[in-house]
Amino acid sequence: MKEIIVSLHISREDYLSFYQGQVQTVVATATDGRTVRFPALILKHVVGHEGIHGTFRIRFDSSNKFDGIERIK
Template sequence: MRKILVDLSISQDEFISWYQGHAKSVVATARDGRSVSFPAKILQPFVTREGICGAFEIRFGKDNKFSSIRRLK
């Protein structure tokens, strides 16, 4: 299983526009410089009044499809 580390800083308004269907995917740059695209809906559990901010580990299966996400401490 592959994993990618990303640092995200997304305002609540920006995330809401993604979640309402204006965009279905988030594109971010991983810590190792790779570009990664993943479904915006996987971030929903991490939304606060300020938006989404922090470091996350995203895991993908052998088929390169999303498997899991967790916030890093």
């Protein structure tokens, strides 16, 4: 299984743009330096009252399809 580690700091207001469908893709830099793009929708399970802040592991299956996200810090 493939994975990418990203640190995200997205304010509540910025995530609201994702939630309302105004923005559909998140672009972030992984801890290994790669630039990654992923659907904002996958973050809905990790958003809190203050937005999204922390380090996350994003997992992909053997077909490179999203398999899960978890907060690791």
